[in-house]
Amino acid sequence: MPSPFPSRRLPVLSQKPSSAALRADCSRCFALCCVALPFAASADFAVDKPAGRPCHHLLGDFSCGIHARLREEGFAGCAVFDCFGAGQQVAQTTFGGRDWRRFPELARPMFAVFPVMRHLHELLWYLTEAAALPRARPVHGALRRRRDAVEQLTRADAETLSAVDVAALRDEVNPLLLRASELARAAAPGRRQNLRGADLAGADLRGADLRGASLRGALLVAADLSGADLRLADLTGADLRGADLCGADLGDALFLTRSQLASAVGDTSTRLPAHLERPPHWRPRR
CATH class of the missing domain: 2.160.20.80 (E3 ubiquitin-protein ligase SopA)
Known part of the structure; x- marks a missing residue:
């Protein structure tokens, strides 16, 4: 896949992505973390669950039947998981509010896109944090351009998102994040x-x-x-x-x-x- 960061100058967003956009809103998601991702029985998860299979605690309204006692029930991994807002982005933007229960033909592509979107939103969060560090000013422009490119990618269609090489994307972004860290830590x-x-x-x-x-x-x-x-x-x-x-x-x-x-x-x-x-x-x- 070609780099999502083309050499031409990308249009600059009017403001950084809002904190709400990078924060999970389960009420606008279709419990994608409870279905798309696998569990491995461990200290973090009480059971094994393959990717694509709904957790047996998932209710019909996409809520969790043990949400108030996840740690006590052996699901500490669920209690600490953060999708950085990827869930509602996939549910409401990529798939236009159509859920995988009413539209079962969307289940496979939706579950494939969610982990990719989660990585993109995590990168978006790091880039946004780095661009807000006062001592990282020498790389603010580059950070914002990278952030805008990732933000544009999160609005792509499911086919494009599924083809994203997340590892390559991280390799492109990490040097900038490291430089921002070095500049900030110098204080x-x-x-x-x-x-x-x-x-x-x-x-x-x-x-x-x-x-x-x-x-x-x-x-x-x-x-x-x-x-x-x-x-x-x-x-x-x-x-x-x-x-x-x-x-x-x-x-x-x-x-x-x-x-x-x-x-x-x-x-x-x-x-x-x-x-x-x-x-x-x-x-x-x-």
Whole structure:
């Protein structure tokens, strides 16, 4: 497939994609995450489920029969999943509000498009975040052009979307995101640690000074980060499942997602970026 970023200058959108467009709205979706995606029995999912088969907890109105107790029922993976608004984009824009139950002939293409759209919306979210970093100003123009190209691609038809090479697209975008991260993290004092992809599962990082650290893709499952200073740390793709963030300072952490926070443990003393809400399952300050 040709690059979705042609050499000609693309029209610039009047404003960045709204936060609502990049946030899941299940009321405007057809439970695509509960059908299109596979489950593997594990600590995150209580059962195996192949892609394309509805979860047995899915109700006739596309709602979840155990939504209020997903963690208790062994579906923590569902509780933390975030489609970045891809579900409603596929349901309402790509397929014009037609659902896979009333129009079963749409099921296969709809389920094929959803994972692609999810990747596109995730990239759109990262590009939007990067373009808002004041210290990344030298690459703001390039970031916005890339963001506009991805946004245009999300409006394509199902056939075009199904053919998107997501890996190639990420390879095109990542250098810009890395440069934006480097520019933003340069404001952190002292030596900035490079822990990209590090295996820190279960590590004792209590009170650690991780200001400006690169933690991209780091494995931090069950790590103790209580009281750690993570200001300006790049957390792109870091696995925070079960990580203890109680009292940690993530006030201006870079590329921190709702899903990462939902998979971690924190309390009311955990400092978060202003645009992110404290997950409801977090406990009071200990």
